[in-house]
Amino acid sequence: METITTSSTSVTKDTPLMTPEKPNEVVENKVIDRDHRGQTVGDVTVENPRMTARNVNVWYGDKHAIQNVNLDIANNEVAALIGPSGCGKTTFLRCLNRMNDTIDGCLVEGEIALDGKNIYDKDVDVVPLRARVGIVFQKPNPFPKSIYENVAYGPRIHGLARNKTDLDEIVHSSLKRSGLFDEVKDRLDQPGTGLSGGQQQRLCIARAIAVSPEVILMDEPCSALDPIATATIEELIDELRKKYSIVIVTHSMQQAARVSQRTAYFHLGDLIEVGPTSEIFTNPKHKLTEEYITGRFG
Amino acid sequence: MSISVLLITLAILTIASYSFGRKRSLSLATVTEKKKSSLHSLPGYYGTLTALWCAIPALLILSLWLVLETSIITHIVSEDLPAEVQNLPESERNLVINRLHNELAGQTFGEPDPILKPAIDHYKRLQQISNMALTVVILAISILGGLYAWSRVSPNLRARNHVEIVLKFLLISSSTIAILTTIGIVLSVLFEAVRFFQTVPLTEFLFGTKWSPQTAIRADQVGSSSAFGAVPLFTGTLLISFIAMLIAVPIGLMSAIYLSEYASRKFRSVVKPMLEVLAGVPTVVYGFFAALTVAPFIRDSGGLIGLSVSSESALAAGLVMGIMIIPFISSLSDDVINAVPQSMRDGSYGLGATHSETVKRVILRAALPGIVGGILLAVSRAIGETMIVVMAAGLAANLTANPLDSVTTVTVQIVTLLVGDQEFDSAKTLAAFALGLMLFVVTLSLNVIALHIVRKYREQYE
Ligand SMILES: Nc1ncnc2c1ncn2[C@@H]1O[C@H](COP(=O)(O)OP(=O)(O)OP(=O)(O)O)[C@@H](O)[C@H]1O
Ligand SMILES: [Mg+2]
Numbered sequence: 112m113e114t115i116t117t118s119s120t121s122v123t124k125d126t127p128l129m130t131p132e133k134p135n136e137v138v139e140n141k142v143i144d145r146d147h148r149g150q151t152v153g154d155v156t157v158e159n160p161r162m163t164a165r166n167v168n169v170w171y172g173d174k175h176a177i178q179n180v181n182l183d184i185a186n187n188e189v190a191a192l193i194g195p196s197g198c199g200k201t202t203f204l205r206c207l208n209r210m211n212d213t214i215d216g217c218l219v220e221g222e223i224a225l226d227g228k229n230i231y232d233k234d235v236d237v238v239p240l241r242a243r244v245g246i247v248f249q250k251p252n253p254f255p256k257s258i259y260e261n262v263a264y265g266p267r268i269h270g271l272a273r274n275k276t277d278l279d280e281i282v283h284s285s286l287k288r289s290g291l292f293d294e295v296k297d298r299l300d301q302p303g304t305g306l307s308g309g310q311q312q313r314l315c316i317a318r319a320i321a322v323s324p325e326v327i328l329m330d331e332p333c334s335a336l337d338p339i340a341t342a343t344i345e346e347l348i349d350e351l352r353k354k355y356s357i358v359i360v361t362h363s364m365q366q367a368a369r370v371s372q373r374t375a376y377f378h379l380g381d382l383i384e385v386g387p388t389s390e391i392f393t394n395p396k397h398k399l400t401e402e403y404i405t406g407r408f409g
Numbered sequence: 410m411s412i413s414v415l416l417i418t419l420a421i422l423t424i425a426s427y428s429f430g431r432k433r434s435l436s437l438a439t440v441t442e443k444k445k446s447s448l449h450s451l452p453g454y455y456g457t458l459t460a461l462w463c464a465i466p467a468l469l470i471l472s473l474w475l476v477l478e479t480s481i482i483t484h485i486v487s488e489d490l491p492a493e494v495q496n497l498p499e500s501e502r503n504l505v506i507n508r509l510h511n512e513l514a515g516q517t518f519g520e521p522d523p524i525l526k527p528a529i530d531h532y533k534r535l536q537q538i539s540n541m542a543l544t545v546v547i548l549a550i551s552i553l554g555g556l557y558a559w560s561r562v563s564p565n566l567r568a569r570n571h572v573e574i575v576l577k578f579l580l581i582s583s584s585t586i587a588i589l590t591t592i593g594i595v596l597s598v599l600f601e602a603v604r605f606f607q608t609v610p611l612t613e614f615l616f617g618t619k620w621s622p623q624t625a626i627r628a629d630q631v632g633s634s635s636a637f638g639a640v641p642l643f644t645g646t647l648l649i650s651f652i653a654m655l656i657a658v659p660i661g662l663m664s665a666i667y668l669s670e671y672a673s674r675k676f677r678s679v680v681k682p683m684l685e686v687l688a689g690v691p692t693v694v695y696g697f698f699a700a701l702t703v704a705p706f707i708r709d710s711g712g713l714i715g716l717s718v719s720s721e722s723a724l725a726a727g728l729v730m731g732i733m734i735i736p737f738i739s740s741l742s743d744d745v746i747n748a749v750p751q752s753m754r755d756g757s758y759g760l761g762a763t764h765s766e767t768v769k770r771v772i773l774r775a776a777l778p779g780i781v782g783g784i785l786l787a788v789s790r791a792i793g794e795t796m797i798v799v800m801a802a803g804l805a806a807n808l809t810a811n812p813l814d815s816v817t818t819v820t821v822q823i824v825t826l827l828v829g830d831q832e833f834d835s836a837k838t839l840a841a842f843a844l845g846l847m848l849f850v851v852t853l854s855l856n857v858i859a860l861h862i863v864r865k866y867r868e869q870y871e
Contacts, residue, residue, distance in 0.1 A: 213751070213758060215674075242761030252752040255775045264770065265760040315756070322760055 152397045153386035157185035157373075161326060161356040162207060162244075167221035169202050169211065176202045180221075180382040182375055184326065189348060189357045191367035191388065194377035195403065200360045201249055203377070204328045207358065208244035209237050225326070242269055245324030249331050249360070251311035253303035253318075258295050261303040261314055262286060265322035281321055288350070289317040290343030309335040316344065320351070327351060329359045333366065345370050364404055368392050376400045415471070415544060419551055423464040426555035430459025433562045450569035458568045461575055463555035467547050474543055482539065483509075486532045491524055598849065601842035608836045609637045614843060616640065620806035620817075622826060622837045637840055639847065641808040645723065645816030649802060650791040652727025652812055653734055657791075658784055660731075661738030668739070669746040670768055681743070688736035696800030699729035704801055711813060719815040721803030727812065730797050734787050741786070745779030746772060778863045785859030789852045795820040819844050 156163075162184040169177035177199045184190050184207075192200045202211070209230060211217045222229050230240055242265075253261050262282045265271075272278035282299075286292035291313040295306070303314050312335050319327060329348075333341040348357055348370050361367050367374055367388060374391040376384045376399070384391065384400040395401040434455035438448045448455075487495075487506060494505050509525055513532060562568075606614070617638020664684070668677050704725035711718030718724075749772050757767040773780070803815040804825060826841040 208759070210755060210759060213755060237758075238761050238763050240761075241759055245761075246759040248752065248755060248759065250752060252750075252756040254753065254756060254771050264757070264762075268760070268762050268766050268770075318756075318760065 151181060151382045152384040152400075153391075155181045155183060155382070155385050157183045157188070159186045160184065161186045161188075161226065163222075163224045163227075164203075164206070165222045165224075167203070167206060167219065167223060169199070169206060169220075170218040171202075171214070172216045176380050177206070178380045182382060182385060184356050184358055185373070186356055187352055187354070188373060189352050189359060189371040191371035191374045192358065192360045192377060193362070193364070193367055193374060193403070194383075196362075198377040199380045200377050201330055204246070204330055204358060204360055207326070207328055208241050208246055210241075210246060212237060242322055243324055244326040244328065245319040245322060246328040247312075247316050247319045247330060247332050249334070251308065251315050251335070253306070253311050253314050255302065255304055257300045258286075258303045258306070258314060259299040262317050262321050265318060269322055271322065285317040285321040286314075288320060288347050289313040290340055290347070291317055309337065309340060312336060313340065313344070316347070320347075324355070326356045326358070329357065331360050331362060334362070341366070364392065376403060378403075412475075415547060418548065419464065419467055419471075422548075422551050422555065423460045426463040426559065427456040427460040429456075429555070430559055430562055431456030433559055434564075434568070437562065437564055439564070447564045449565060449567050450572075454568035454572050455562050455566070457572050458566075459555055459558040459562065461572065462558035463551050465575070466554045467551035470550055471543070471547050474539075474546075478536075478539055478543075482532060482535045485535060486528045489531060490528055494524065595849065598842050598846050601839055602846040605836060605839035605843045608839070609843075613637060614639050618808050620822070622822075622840055635836065637836070637843075639819070639844065641806040642817060642819045642822055642844065643847075644808055644810070645802070645806070646792055646818040646820075648723050648810060648812065648816055649727045649730060649798060649818060650788060652724060653730035653791045654784070654788060656728060656731025657734035657738050657787060661735045661787075662742055662780065664735070665739040665742035665746060666768060666773075669743050670764070670772065681740075684736045684739055687732075688740070690733070692733065692794065692796035693800075695729050695733050696796045699725050699797050699801035703729055707813075716813060718813045719803070721801060721805075721815045722813050723802060723816045724812040726798050726802040729801065730791055730794055733794070733797065734791060737787050737790060738783055741783030742776070742780050745776040745783070748779070749775045778865075782859050782863045785855055785862070789855050792852055792855075793820065793848065795824060799824055819848050823848075 160183040164180060164182045167177055167180045168175070180203060182190075182203075192203065194200055205211045206219050206223060209219075211219055219231065221231075223231060225240070225244065228235070230237075230244075254264060256264070259282055262285050263272075263278055266278060266281050272281055283292060286295065291310060294310060295301075303311065306314060312332065316329070316332055333344050336344065345366070348359065351357055359367075359371065371388045373385065374388045375382055376391065376395075376397070378399050384395065384397045386396075391400065392404060395404060431452045434448055434452045438446050438452075440446055483506060486509070487502075490505065494502060497505070505525075508522065509528055509532070512522075512525060512529055614637050617636060618640045619636040619638045620641050621636045668681060668684075672680065700721075704720055704722060707722055707725050707728075708718045708720050753771055753775055754767055757771045762770070798818045798821050802818060802821060804817050804821065805815045806817050806822075807814050809816060823841045823844050826837055826844075
């Protein structure tokens with residue numbers, strides 16, 4: 112493990128970003144072994160990047176959870192992160208709005224820029240950053256407040272509503288867009304923690320979009336939802352894409368195929384392959400990607 | 410055999426019967442073709458069941474015997490006291506019997522009373538018989554019990570279920586002991602309080618505003634009108650507790666927030682134990698501090714700005730009591746704040762909230778039931794606190810809301826009523842029980858309210 116880590120570090124330091132100059136060579140060589148880690152297959156860059164991650168390494172104490180990941184998130188794009196459990200999708204997602212700052216012993220290296228400005232610079236204030244890059248966590252975590260107050264929390268602390276009518280408007284529309292409003296409209300004053308798991312998940316989505324972030328990070332937002340609610344959230348994602356950028360982690364290939372334009376496949380802390388979603392699912396270039404999406408492991 | 414030897418023998422028998430029961434179950438067990446034993450339970454359960462049968466009936470009989478022995482023997486012996494003693498009124502006969510017991514315990518000097526001599530001899534003889542009988546009976550019961558269980562051991566015996574039922578009863582009886590003791594305490598206080606209310610009407614006690622029990626010692630004393638209005642005591646208690654909470658709640662809560670949310674791990678690991686040391690300081694020491702340092706300081710500094718402060722002010726006692734309660738509140742709150750899940754903080758930070766917004770709007774909100782419960786427990790503690798107020802608050806039962814005045818509290822009065830020599834059934838002494846009962850009712854209702862609040866919030870937020 113250690114030797115691989117060091118070798119992969121050295122590989123990327125000397126190697127420029129992968130460019131799809133010789134795609135055929137890669138296609139032929141589907142058996143890329145572990146020594147080739149750090150070389151992501153496919154084009155990690157985009158023309159109109161909103162966020163760019165360069166040489167990102169993350170450690171939890173001694174555990175090297177993310178290794179030399181480079182990835183761009185484009186404007187008006189939905190990027191899907193897929194990969195087996197424990198491969199570092201959540202870890203990478205949390206780097207994008209510095210949520211990892213709150214974890215003791217978590218070290219992030221490398222550069223992640225939002226609109227060209229490195230968010231890990233010393234002079235960056237994380238509070239407005241997180242208002243711009245919102246996150247929906249893997250596990251629903253409603254506050255111990257009423258449903259209304261849960262959604263109103265963000266707008267209140269950022270002063271987004273001038274009066275009660277404004278606030279009502281924001282709360283109601285957020286709940287409507289996440290498909291929860293009809294179920295809870297008669298009990299907005301009841302605690303959010305009393306909702307079912309899937310309702311809580313949608314409440315957390317409503318809470319996140321209520322502050323109108325420019326980039327939205329969603330960690331398995333539909334893991335507890337039925338097909339109809341999932342469809343609502345996917346419509347929401349489609350709608351949000353018109354104005355914002357979205358990064359979604361999902362274990363459902365169909366969902367990744369339905370909502371995303373680009374897909375990134377992670378494996379044990381490495382970004383193995385990135386490409387347009389249609390290509391990743393129809394013609395994966397890396398052996399590991401192919402095995403994963405054809406269901407041979409993961 | 411003395412009781413201790415008997416108990417040791419019993420223990421040995423129990424251990425032996427464990428291994429006998431276990432062995433027998435193993436020897437009876439057959440192994441089926443699927444390599445499963447035919448025993449219903451693990452062999453250890455058969456052993457335990459045999460041991461329980463050996464020990465429990467014997468122990469029950471033993472304790473019953475010991476409880477009843479003295480009174481039965483005394484009853485038999487008192488029959489053959491001389492007729493003149495028999496004919497004495499009840500209370501005086503009890504005195505004679507008390508003397509008899511003192512003689513038996515060797516607590517008297519010189520030759521015993523000749524009247525008691527036959528009774529004492531008889532008593533000793535009976536005790537010897539009883540002792541021997543006890544040894545025989547207990548050992549027999551224990552061996553018979555063990556044998557019975559041993560003979561019942563068979564692969565079909567549901568030994569595990571039996572053992573678990575016994576364990577359950579053991580647990581139930583332990584928990585009832587605590588409850589029964591509490592009930593006993595309440596009842597004893599209640600009976601004395603009822604006797605008090607026979608001399609002083611309840612309404613006078615509850616609503617009277619004058620408290621001067623001292624004058625009631627001698628009925629023929631000049632100006633012997635005693636007054637038992639408890640209102641000044643309760644206002645005094647509330648005043649001091651209020652001052653204490655005014656100090657303890659903000660300081661304790663804020664230090665808990667600092668320690669759990671802001672402090673570095675290193676700082677926390679140093680400061681938290683230090684705060685807890687504060688909780689270990691004996692209240693007498695706080696009492697010194699209040700009476701010798703804080704009270705004079707307040708009086709002097711009050712004097713400087715032209716206030717007349719009594720040298721035993723409610724303020725001094727309340728301040729020091731507040732300091733005493735700080736670690737209580739801070740460590741309870743610290744625990745509940747730490748119990749708020751990290752995902753709650755993440756949720757707030759993820760929406761772009763600052764640290765203080767997260768603390769104020771999410772963490773304190775989530776921890777509120779625990780904090781409120783902790784505060785109410787601290788209030789109970791403040792109301793019941795005795796030592797500091799005895800030393801620093803004084804004895805003057807003033808009805809006042811001025812913290813610079815001297816006041817007295819319920820607990821202080823209970824102490825002063827009960828120390829010193831006086832008849833046990835004077836109104837003055839009995840008043841202490843009435844006060845104790847009131848105190849108990851107040852703290853009990855506080856605890857009930859605390860539980861209610863905690864439950865209400867929990868329903869809402871969990
Ligand atoms: N707080 C933490 N402390 C230590 N190790 C962690 C921590 N969080 C995650 N890890 C480790 O980092 C690796 C990546 O975890 P991560 O949560 O990013 O996986 P994931 O891809 O999101 O998995 P899943 O699909 O199961 O959610 C795992 O091996 C995990 O054990
Ligand atoms: Mg995850």
